[in-house]
Amino acid sequence: MARQQGWFALILALAIAAGSVLTSFPLQLGLDLRGGTQLTLEVQPSGDITKVKPEQLEAVKAVLDRRVNGLGVAESTLQTVGDNQLVLQLPGVTDPSRAARVLGSTALLEFRAQKPGTEDELRNLIQLRAQLKSVLALNKTKETSESDAQNNQLAPEQLAEAQKALGLEGSAASELEQLEQLLTRANQEIVDRFEPAALTGKDLVTAGRQQQQNGSSWEVTLTFNREGGDKFAELTRSIAGTGRLLGIVLDGRPISEASVGDQFKAAGITGGSAVITGNFSAEEARDLEVQLRGGSLPLPVEILEVRTIGPSLGAENVRRSLIAALAGLILVAIFMLLVYRLAGVVAVVALSLYALFNLAAYALIPVTLTLPGTAGFILSIGMAVDANVLIFERIKDELRRGNTLIRSIETGFSQAFSSIVDGHITTLISCAALFFLGTGLVKGFAATLGIGVLLSLFTALTCTRTLLRFLMSYQALRRPTNFLPEGQLPSSAA
Amino acid sequence: MAVSSSTGQERPLRFPLSRQRRRVWLISLIVLIISILGVVLSWTNPQIRSPLRPGLDFTGGTQIQLERQCSETCPDLKAIDIQKQLEIISQNNENMKDLPNLSSARVQLLDRGQSVVLRMPAVTASEGQALIVALEPIAGPFVVGGQSVDTIGPSLGGQLLRSSLISLLVAFAGIALYISIRYDGRYAVLALVALGHDVLIVCGLFAWLGLISGLEVDSLFAVSLLTIAGYSVNDTVVVFDRIRERQKEDSDLPLETQVDRAVSATLTRTLYTSGTTLLPLLGLILFGGATLFWFAVALATGVIVGSWSSIALAPSLLSVWPKQRPAGA
Numbered sequence: 001m002a003r004q005q006g007w008f009a010l011i012l013a014l015a016i017a018a019g020s021v022l023t024s025f026p027l028q029l030g031l032d033l034r035g036g037t038q039l040t041l042e043v044q045p046s047g048d049i050t051k052v053k054p055e056q057l058e059a060v061k062a063v064l065d066r067r068v069n070g071l072g073v074a075e076s077t078l079q080t081v082g083d084n085q086l087v088l089q090l091p092g093v094t095d096p097s098r099a100a101r102v103l104g105s106t107a108l109l110e111f112r113a114q115k116p117g118t119e120d121e122l123r124n125l126i127q128l129r130a131q132l133k134s135v136l137a138l139n140k141t142k143e144t145s146e147s148d149a150q151n152n153q154l155a156p157e158q159l160a161e162a163q164k165a166l167g168l169e170g171s172a173a174s175e176l177e178q179l180e181q182l183l184t185r186a187n188q189e190i191v192d193r194f195e196p197a198a199l200t201g202k203d204l205v206t207a208g209r210q211q212q213q214n215g216s217s218w219e220v221t222l223t224f225n226r227e228g229g230d231k232f233a234e235l236t237r238s239i240a241g242t243g244r245l246l247g248i249v250l251d252g253r254p255i256s257e258a259s260v261g262d263q264f265k266a267a268g269i270t271g272g273s274a275v276i277t278g279n280f281s282a283e284e285a286r287d288l289e290v291q292l293r294g295g296s297l298p299l300p301v302e303i304l305e306v307r308t309i310g311p312s313l314g315a316e317n318v319r320r321s322l323i324a325a326l327a328g329l330i331l332v333a334i335f336m337l338l339v340y341r342l343a344g345v346v347a348v349v350a351l352s353l354y355a356l357f358n359l360a361a362y363a364l365i366p367v368t369l370t371l372p373g374t375a376g377f378i379l380s381i382g383m384a385v386d387a388n389v390l391i392f393e394r395i396k397d398e399l400r401r402g403n404t405l406i407r408s409i410e411t412g413f414s415q416a417f418s419s420i421v422d423g424h425i426t427t428l429i430s431c432a433a434l435f436f437l438g439t440g441l442v443k444g445f446a447a448t449l450g451i452g453v454l455l456s457l458f459t460a461l462t463c464t465r466t467l468l469r470f471l472m473s474y475q476a477l478r479r480p481t482n483f484l485p486e487g488q489l490p491s492s493a494a
Numbered sequence: 495m496a497v498s499s500s501t502g503q504e505r506p507l508r509f510p511l512s513r514q515r516r517r518v519w520l521i522s523l524i525v526l527i528i529s530i531l532g533v534v535l536s537w538t539n540p541q542i543r544s545p546l547r548p549g550l551d552f553t554g555g556t557q558i559q560l561e562r563q564c565s566e567t568c569p570d571l572k573a574i575d576i577q578k579q580l581e582i583i584s585q586n587n588e589n590m591k592d593l594p595n596l597s598s599a600r601v602q603l604l605d606r607g608q609s610v611v612l613r614m615p616a617v618t619a620s621e622g623q624a625l626i627v628a629l630e631p632i633a634g635p636f637v638v639g640g641q642s643v644d645t646i647g648p649s650l651g652g653q654l655l656r657s658s659l660i661s662l663l664v665a666f667a668g669i670a671l672y673i674s675i676r677y678d679g680r681y682a683v684l685a686l687v688a689l690g691h692d693v694l695i696v697c698g699l700f701a702w703l704g705l706i707s708g709l710e711v712d713s714l715f716a717v718s719l720l721t722i723a724g725y726s727v728n729d730t731v732v733v734f735d736r737i738r739e740r741q742k743e744d745s746d747l748p749l750e751t752q753v754d755r756a757v758s759a760t761l762t763r764t765l766y767t768s769g770t771t772l773l774p775l776l777g778l779i780l781f782g783g784a785t786l787f788w789f790a791v792a793l794a795t796g797v798i799v800g801s802w803s804s805i806a807l808a809p810s811l812l813s814v815w816p817k818q819r820p821a822g823a
Contacts, residue, residue: 040650082653094641097620304647306619310561310640323781328774335770372717375789378778379721382771383728386763389770390732393763419735422676423728429672430665430724437661438720439654445717449724 007466015353018360025363030370030444032309036091039099040305043084052084052299059298061086067102070290081439085304096306098287106251106300107291109201112194113235114244122193122245126257129186136179190254194247198235200296203228207292209285212277218285219277220292229272236260237268248276250288328378329355332385340392342482346471347388350463354384357455362448372445380452383427387460390416395483402490405480406472413465424457511757512750515810522691522807529698536701546697547704549712550613550644552651558612558622561640562633571633573601576610583628609640616645658716662723669727677734684811685730688803692726693719695799696792714789722796725771729764730804736760737809753813757805768801 031038043052043060057080064086068076073090081087090099114122205228208221224232239246241262248256256278260269280288333351337344358377362369369377395412403411431450434442471477480489511518533545542548550557562571577599584596599614610633617625622643630636666686673682696719703709736756744752775797778790 040647042647042649095619095623096643097618097623100619302647303619304650306622306643306645308619308641308643310637310642320781320786324774324777324786326777327781328777331773331777332770335766335773339766371786372714375714375717375721375778375786375793378774379725379771379793381774382725382767385770386728386732386767389763389766393760393766397759415739419732422731422735426669426672426727426731427724429668430662430720430727433661433665433668434720437657437664439657441654441713441717442658442661442720445720449721 004466004469007462008470011353011463011466015356018356021360021364022356025366027359027363028366028368030368030373031089031091031307032371033369033374034091035094035309035315036089037093037096037099037309038090038305038307039088039096039103039303040081041086041088041103041301042304043086044300044302046300049299054083056299057084057086060301063295063297064088064103064301066294067290070293071099071102073099086301087440094308094310096308098283100303100306102287102290104301104303105291106297107201107294108251108296109204109292110197110247110249111199111232111235112191112197112247112249113239114194114247116242116244118193119243122190122257125186125190125193129183129190132179132183132186136183187254190257191247191249191252194249197249199224199228199231201292202296203231204292204295207289209280209289211282217277218280218282219275220280220285220288222274222276222292224272224274226272229270232272232274233268233270235268236264237266240264240268248278324378329381332381336385336388340483342471342477343392343395343468346464346467347385347392349467350388350459351381351384353463354455354459355381357459358448358452361451361455365451367447367451368444369448370441370444372441373448376445376448377452380449380456383424383453384456384459386423387416387420387456388464390420391460391464392483396488399480399484400488400490405478405483408480409468409472413461417461420457420460424453427453509754509758509761509805511754511806511810512813514806515813518806518810522803525695526691526698529695529701532698532701532705533694536705539705542704546701546711546715547709548651549710549715550646551713552655552711554616554646554649554651556612556614556617556622556643556645558614558626558644559642560610560612560626560629560633561637562608562610563635563637563640564608571603571607571610573603576601576612576629576633579629579632580612580614580625583625616647619643619645654713654716658720662720665720665723673731673734677738680812680815681734684808684815685727685734687811688730688800688808689723689726691803691807692722692796692799696722696796699795700792709788714786715792718789718792718796721793722800725797726800726803729767729800730808732763733757733760733804733809734812737812749816750813753809757809761805764801764805768797771797 041064043057045052049056061078061080065078068078068088068090071090073093075091077089079087088099088103090096093099203224205223205225207223209218210221211217212219236246240260241264243259245257245259247254248258256276258277276288329351333348336347336351340347358380361367367373391412394416395408398408398411399405428450431446431453434446435450438446536542536547537545580596580599580601596614599612602611602613603609604611610629612625622645626636626641626643666689670682670686673685700709700711700715704711733756736759737753740752740756740759741749744755747755772794775790775794778786779794
């Protein structure tokens with residue numbers, strides 16, 4: 001009896017502990033239940049590197065981590081998956097385009113000196129680019145207003161001339177596409193007029209942003225380390241007063257060209273800081289700042305998957321899963337009460353404890369609940385019920401054979417034991433395989449099912465048993481008809 | 495009349511399995527042939543070319559789901575209108591020059607036109623947002639926050655399939671090893687036969703659904719197959735456990751009788767357990783909405799087929815496969 005009371009106290013303590021865990025640790029809901037964006041990124045091998053090594057993956061992750069922090073999304077997580085992938089979760093973010101833009105680019109910042117003797121070419125190219133940009137901008141606003149169509153076009157002869165200048169054949173593509181092509185080509189030509197990089201973003205200490213004096217656009221400020229400051233001074237000294245320009249190139253795209261005044265001829269621009277004025281909007285400046293602060297990616301990344309779920313869709317999923325689980329559980333409880341009578345009451349209490357322990361385990365470990373995870377939970381309830389059914393069927397068998405109630409209960413438990421253990425262990429084996437080898441969805445499912453199976457083993461073999469023994473200590477309840485209809489009892493025992 | 499619990503008189507057999515076993519095999523065989531036919535037809539179908547019609551999760555692409563804001567009933571909307579609008583967008587896509595041709599996009603209306611599902615070749619995140627804005631005039635207004643955009647690269651689907659298959663095979667091997675140690679090799683083989691039977695029939699059902707109504711399988715389907723595998727083995731092991739017990743206690747009786755008695759003794763349990771597992775699934779089918787509907791259907795089918803294979807198929811096969819070593823070892 002003392003041992004039984006010990007078990008009873010343990011179960012009670014566990015139930016109270018589980019309850020308090022649930023009130024103090026919230027359940028973590030997956031993105032499919034609460035809404036948000038999940039991006040899967042793959043690190044691409046480039047140049048000499050044919051296979052991504054773990055340390056390179058970590059290096060990419062470190063850079064992306066800094067950029068993600070720069071995005072300022074609460075509770076975002078970035079995890080490595082497999083050999084070359086990263087999964088980023090942004091709860092609450094439903095427009096992934098900005099995150100995709102900020103994370104997806106390499107952000108290699110380069111400072112380059114103009115090649116000698118290209119002054120005229122470069123001036124023409126820059127002029128052409130400005131022209132193209134303004135026409136494109138006008139065309140885009142035209143798209144929405146759809147009026148005043150013809151006035152803003154580049155004259156056909158001008159277009160043809162520009163194409164010729166850039167060595168592009170007039171193609172059948174639409175005018176806008178031609179313009180886009182021209183712009184890309186012009187940018188490429190501009191970059192070609194510059195020497196290789198003398199200084200890169202590697203030598204940056206930090207980056208910031210500020211509104212320009214004229215007030216309309218933003219600029220990005222840079223602070224170099226000592227080495228970078230020296231390089232920058234040397235670079236600016238070499239072109240000061242020559243009319244050659246300083247090119248600032250981001251990921252192979254020119255973002256700004258600046259002239260360096262005569263006064264810097266002696267020592268170059270010293271002090272280790274610089275400003276990029278690229279006509280940025282507030283958001284562009286912020287994104288560039290975030291990217292530069294985080295540093296450039298050692299290897300390029302490609303976005304493999306973007307999953308976005310709106311919060312109301314997520315809430316709908318939660319609501320429906322909960323209703324389904326509850327409706328199912330209530331039906332199961334009614335069924336157990338009808339079929340097993342007093343034992344059914346024990347089963348319902350044991351299964352309620354089981355559900356409580358499960359949720360507490362999810363909160364404590366913590367397991368992030370996803371849709372497949374919920375499915376794993378519902379199915380593990382099925383297994384927990386199975387364990388109780390196995391025990392009670394054995395007890396009924398023993399009663400039908402004319403055994404006494406107490407003996408039937410003890411035999412029922414001991415005989416059901418081996419099949420319960422075998423069934424649970426085989427399921428645990430598959431859970432382990434799915435958890436350690438599976439990915440994403442499968443892992444979440446295996447985690448909840450595995451925890452469920454372990455707890456089911458515990459509740460079936462201790463809670464059900466202890467509760468049943470406890471009830472049997474009351475003489476009034478110790479009647480076989482509390483377990484089995486009168487007619488099924490052998491006449492000798494009745 | 496004191497009766498020992500182990501050798502007490504048995505109740506009359508409720509399910510004389512050994513007399514019915516040819517019928518059991520015939521039923522399983524017919525269902526298996528229909529399932530395999532579905533898989534093969536799906537494989538040879540020029541539009542599908544795969545055992546099951548693969549969904550977005552496996553082929554890659556973009557799926558946009560939108561919830562329409564409707565006061566009581568949603569204004570009439572036909573899928574073809576959205577399709578036309580998408581084609582117009584993809585022809586005049588100056589702002590998005592990399593936008594793929596959207597004429598191959600598939601449009602589905604769910605929940606009595608309340609939500610719209612679009613599937614198309616992969617588009618970028620910003621293009622997806624632009625498409626939603628472009629569709630607002632004809633299908634909107636949309637519920638703010640009631641949208642989901644999934645874009646999946648094709649390599650990711652292959653990866654999911656590969657990792658699921660590998661983990662499933664390892665799980666099978668682990669289960670077979672465990673059962674061989676706890677029971678013997680025959681039981682391990684038959685548990686896997688029952689498992690293969692269950693998984694194949696569920697695949698067959700979805701192959702037919704894919705052929706007839708164009709239903710696609712997603713990663714949740716892969717999860718459901720894994721669940722069915724686990725459930726099937728658990729179900730079968732309990733029956734095997736009872737057969738082993740009978741073999742020890744009724745070792746003088748023929749194997750067929752031992753199996754029959756074990757199956758009869760566990761029949762109630764198997765039916766009750768399947769029933770109680772089906773109840774939450776029924777809840778999911780009735781209340782779970784479109785996202786979980788087919789997932790629940792796959793699981794429910796698996797539970798029903800799994801009960802059949804553990805009550806009827808696996809034990810009946812065991813009863814004609816005598817042990818090589820002396821019984822009672």
